[in-house]
Amino acid sequence: MAEAKDIEKLFETDGYLRPFEHEIRRRHGVLEDWLNKINQSEGGLDGFSTAYKHYGLHFQPDNSVIAREWAPGARDVYLTGDFNNWHWESHPFKKLDFGKWELHLPPNEDGSPAIKHLSEIKIIIRNHSGQLLDRLSPWAKYVVQPPKSANQGVNYKQYVWEPPSYERYQRQHPGPPRPKSLRIYECHVGIASQEPRVGSYDEFADRIVPRIKRQGYNCIQVMAIMEHAYYASFGYQVTSFYAASSRYGNPEQLKRMIDVAHSHGLFVLLDVVHSHASKNVQDGLNQFDGTNSCFFHDGARGEHSLWDSRLFNYVEYEVLRFLLSNLRWWHDEYNFDGYRFDGVTSMLYHSRGIGEGFSGDYNEYFGLNVDTDALNYLGLANHLLHTIDSRIITIAEDVSGMPTLCRPVSEGGIGFDYRLGMAIPDKWIELLKEQSDDEWDMGNLVHTLTNRRWMENTVAYAESHDQALVGDKTIAFWLMDKEMYTHMSTLSDSSVIIDRGLALHKMIRLITHALGGEAYLNFMGNEFGHPEWLDFPRVGNNDSYHYARRQWNLVDDDLLKYKYLNEFDRAMNEAEERYGWLHSGPAWVSWKHEGDKIIAFERAGLVFVFNFHPQQSFTGYRVGTNWAGTYQAVLSSDDPLFGGHNRIDANCKHPSNPEGYAGRSNFIEVYTPSRTAVVYARVSD
Numbered sequence: 001m002a003e004a005k006d007i008e009k010l011f012e013t014d015g016y017l018r019p020f021e022h023e024i025r026r027r028h029g030v031l032e033d034w035l036n037k038i039n040q041s042e043g044g045l046d047g048f049s050t051a052y053k054h055y056g057l058h059f060q061p062d063n064s065v066i067a068r069e070w071a072p073g074a075r076d077v078y079l080t081g082d083f084n085n086w087h088w089e090s091h092p093f094k095k096l097d098f099g100k101w102e103l104h105l106p107p108n109e110d111g112s113p114a115i116k117h118l119s120e121i122k123i124i125i126r127n128h129s130g131q132l133l134d135r136l137s138p139w140a141k142y143v144v145q146p147p148k149s150a151n152q153g154v155n156y157k158q159y160v161w162e163p164p165s166y167e168r169y170q171r172q173h174p175g176p177p178r179p180k181s182l183r184i185y186e187c188h189v190g191i192a193s194q195e196p197r198v199g200s201y202d203e204f205a206d207r208i209v210p211r212i213k214r215q216g217y218n219c220i221q222v223m224a225i226m227e228h229a230y231y232a233s234f235g236y237q238v239t240s241f242y243a244a245s246s247r248y249g250n251p252e253q254l255k256r257m258i259d260v261a262h263s264h265g266l267f268v269l270l271d272v273v274h275s276h277a278s279k280n281v282q283d284g285l286n287q288f289d290g291t292n293s294c295f296f297h298d299g300a301r302g303e304h305s306l307w308d309s310r311l312f313n314y315v316e317y318e319v320l321r322f323l324l325s326n327l328r329w330w331h332d333e334y335n336f337d338g339y340r341f342d343g344v345t346s347m348l349y350h351s352r353g354i355g356e357g358f359s360g361d362y363n364e365y366f367g368l369n370v371d372t373d374a375l376n377y378l379g380l381a382n383h384l385l386h387t388i389d390s391r392i393i394t395i396a397e398d399v400s401g402m403p404t405l406c407r408p409v410s411e412g413g414i415g416f417d418y419r420l421g422m423a424i425p426d427k428w429i430e431l432l433k434e435q436s437d438d439e440w441d442m443g444n445l446v447h448t449l450t451n452r453r454w455m456e457n458t459v460a461y462a463e464s465h466d467q468a469l470v471g472d473k474t475i476a477f478w479l480m481d482k483e484m485y486t487h488m489s490t491l492s493d494s495s496v497i498i499d500r501g502l503a504l505h506k507m508i509r510l511i512t513h514a515l516g517g518e519a520y521l522n523f524m525g526n527e528f529g530h531p532e533w534l535d536f537p538r539v540g541n542n543d544s545y546h547y548a549r550r551q552w553n554l555v556d557d558d559l560l561k562y563k564y565l566n567e568f569d570r571a572m573n574e575a576e577e578r579y580g581w582l583h584s585g586p587a588w589v590s591w592k593h594e595g596d597k598i599i600a601f602e603r604a605g606l607v608f609v610f611n612f613h614p615q616q617s618f619t620g621y622r623v624g625t626n627w628a629g630t631y632q633a634v635l636s637s638d639d640p641l642f643g644g645h646n647r648i649d650a651n652c653k654h655p656s657n658p659e660g661y662a663g664r665s666n667f668i669e670v671y672t673p674s675r676t677a678v679v680y681a682r683v684s685d
Contacts, residue, residue: 007412010404013455017403020366024404027372028412031379034320049384050332051325052242056139057115059162063107065115069137070318072099073291074125079103080134081121083114088124088132099289099318119160127290136240136283138295138322143227143239143283144246156229156239156283161251169252173262175337176218178391181582182418182519183573184269185217186464188224189248189257190231191534192524194552196545198231201253205260208524211552212266215527215566216573219267221340221395223465225254226273229280232536234465236342237309238273239284241326244334251334258335269393270336274323274377275343276309286310295319304346314373323377324384331389338393339385341416345400347374358400365402375414382415393417395459406456421458421517423448428462428508432478437504438614442592442599449515450589460516462508464523468534470547476529476565479504484531488554488561500614502561503644503675505529506568506637507610510677513572514608515587515601520576528555528566564643571642575635575679579604590624590662598672600624600662607631607680609672617647617673624664628656629682631668637677647673654680 007025011018035045042048055068067079077093084090093101105114115121123135136143142161146152192208193199212220224235227243235245244254261268277295278284285295296302296310304311313319330336348370358364378396385392386409394415396405399422407413427448431440452458468474476484479501487495513520531554535547555562576582584604591600597613600623607625611618625631631654638644654668661667672678 006408006410009411010407010413013407014403014453016362020362023366024412027375027379028409030372030376031383031409034376034380035383045324045380045384045387048321049324049328049388051321052139052329052333056137056141056242057121057160057162059113063111063113065105065113067093067103067105067137069093069101069123069139070099070322071101071123071125071289071294072318073127073289073294074099074101075128075130075290076126077101077103078124078126079105079121080124081115081119083116083119083121088134115160117160117162117164120157121160122158123288125288125290131290133287133290134282135288138241138285138288140240140243142246142251143243145229154229155280156227163252167252169255169259171255171259171335173259175262175335175391176265176267178337178393179218179267181576181580182219182267182393182459183217183576183582184219184221184459184519184521185212185215185524186221186223186521187212187524188234188465189222189245190224191548191550193549196549198247198545199549201249201257204248205257209257209261209264209266213264215570216577217522218265218577219269219337219393220261221269221271221521223271225270229278229283232538233278234469234536235271236273236307237278237280239278239280241277241285241322242329255334262335267337267393268335269338269340269395270330270334271342272327272330272339273342274312274326274381275341275347276304276307276311279309295322307346312377314371314377320377320380324381327381327385328388331385331392337391338395338417340395340397340420341378341381342397344378344396344398344405344419347371347378348398348402349400360401362403365400370402378416379409379414383409386415395420397422399423401453403453403456406453418457418459418517418519420464420521421452421460423451424460424512424516425463425467428475428512429467429472429478432475437500437612438597440597440612442594442597442612445511446515446589446592446599449511450586452517457519458517459519459521460512461521461523462512463526464521465534468523468526468530470533470535473533474526474530475508476501476505476526477531477533480529484529488531490559490561498561500675501529502564503637504612505565506642507612507675507677509569510572510635510637510679511599511608511610513576514581514603514679515589518582520582522569525550527569528562530554561643564641568637568642571635579606579681581606588626588664590664596621602626602664605682606634607668608677609670609680610677611672611674613674615674617671619671620669621672622661622667622669624660624662624667625656626664626666627682628658628666628685630655630684631680632683633678634681635679638673644676645673647671647676648678653683 093103140158143156227240395418396416404413409415483497537543581604587601587603589601599610636648656666
């Protein structure tokens with residue numbers, strides 16, 4: 001763990017943190033105290049974080065079965081299921097210390113286990129009022145919603161997942177090396193199908209993973225895997241934390257999907273939700289032991305009114321065990337390479353009433369403003385994950401800009417590798433909603449794209465799943481709207497709206513990619529300008545899957561203009577792979593001209609020139625650079641391959657002039673057409 005000299009690095013990085021040194025050290029001390037407590041009680045964090053080997057249902061070599069649960073508020077605990085003809089009280093657990101319960105089931109007379117693969121089971125809790133309550137085990141590995149035709153309600157049922165060895169998927173590929181530049185494809189297995197239905201793990205592995213690889217992404221971030229009873233929650237109302245969602249297939253099929261992704265060299269991140277949990281009682285964690293607490297805070301602190309969900313008690317020993325082991329489970333059992341932590345801002349600030357409006361005043365990040373219990377959990381989680389596997393990547397969904405969030409735990413930080421640049425998509429939607437592009441403020445745009453903490457990595461994105469949901473519009477739809485239904489054919493009449501939309505769509509993505517962070521993210525389908533929003537089947541749309549799918553046929557049709565955006569997205573990622581701007585350090589912005597609507601900057605030995613002007617092109621336009629040499633265009637959004645007008649000659653050489661310009665020691669002269677982005681590389685010194 002950290003020593004004082006390591007924490008000093010924080011203040012060398014950001015001197016404005018010095019007034020908060022006492023609290024930073026105190027926070028770190030709390031984390032060390034927890035680690036010491038775990039070391040003394042459990043023999044170390046490794047054993048503490050593998051509770052899935054102890055709790056839940058476990059088959060022994062002699063075919064006996066041991067079941068264990070933590071239910072501190074229960075008076076009695078029973079196991080029932082088809083194995084005992086649903087006699088609720090015939091198989092009681094033995095009460096142990098600290099709210100723990102244990103049951104041993106001997107094998108049958110023929111030596112077979114009393115409970116078999118795909119047996120249905122339930123945990124029965126007798127509360128202190130004497131009522132018997134049926135529950136699913138918090139450690140359930142496989143839960144399934146009964147089909148409507150069964151007329152058995154909508155509550156999920158727990159089935160034992162203990163397949164014979166020959167039915168278990170055998171991993172064939174190791175996880176790939178940790179990428180230097182992270183190019184993330186945010187995806188959802190269920191909506192990846194083109195047909196109006198729920199897609200499957202196998203279909204995603206066979207049909208979608210090759211698409212992602214071709215597009216030049218090196219990482220997929222998979223949403224809605226942890227089981228959630230309500231499909232339209234996008235996976236953010238988790239009911240069973242150890243169960244892979246059965247609506248896409250079974251656990252072995254998920255293992256295969258991840259293995260196929262690894263075979264294509266793709267890192268795989270899990271969207272993990274430890275910020276809150278579904279309020280469901282019979283098929284969720286809520287009131288598992290018959291009380292209102294157990295895994296959660298009792299009272300107002302245990303309720304998230306905005307999300308209508310329950311909030312974890314991060315100071316409860318067994319809750320920490322449950323959550324940390326959950327992270328280990330998805331890594332050890334399924335071979336996930338890392339995690340995107342959802343709702344970090346809400347975890348840290350919900351109970352203090354700050355909301356999500358942050359001024360940047362450092363006082364907002366310290367003192368009573370912050371839920372330090374949640375902060376400590378996140379530090380423990382990052383310490384654990386980076387200890388068990390140095391390849392693991394963690395990303396925080398945080399809009400607050402909290403200092404130290406993405407600095408190592410050894411420095412007194414929270415330990416995330418990246419945070420999401422959530423202000424960037426908000427800025428793009430604001431511009432598209434409220435201003436025409438001739439009114440865009442170049443300086444303000446650059447400020448939004450570059451306003452991030454020094455030495456704390458940011459994932460930049462123009463839009464994620466949030467902007468695609470019904471009630472909002474994707475960037476493509478904001479730009480082109482109903483014209484997409486009539487003028488996206490290469491054979492149709494030209495359209496000013498479509499021409500503008502294609503041009504700005506490419507520019508928005510490239511400037512976000514190159515200027516906005518140290519990693520880049522795109523949501524599935526947006527790479528080709530998917531024309532419609534996302535809307536899951538629900539009562540309000542007659543349970544329709546029409547908008548809960550991806551229309552791959554649009555990008556595969558050579559007569560449609562979606563192919564242009566798709567090809568530019570691929571070329572953009574391939575250029576990053578070649579030049580590595582995401583891991584090369586921040587860009588140097590040398591030019592942002594309001595009248596000309598031009599932004600120019602240098603990064604990774606490249607010169608980027610963006611002309612956002614709606615009409616005006618410029619010849620012989622000077623662009624500053626500190627690197628002398630001869631330059632040539634290596635990527636142009638105006639290339640005909642990308643639906644452009646071919647106004648950039650890729651063979652044209654641009655020798656540098658040693659006269660200083662725009663604060664740089666050299667300049668080159670370029671032709672910069674309206675609504676065009678061009679990337680120049682040195683071809684000779």
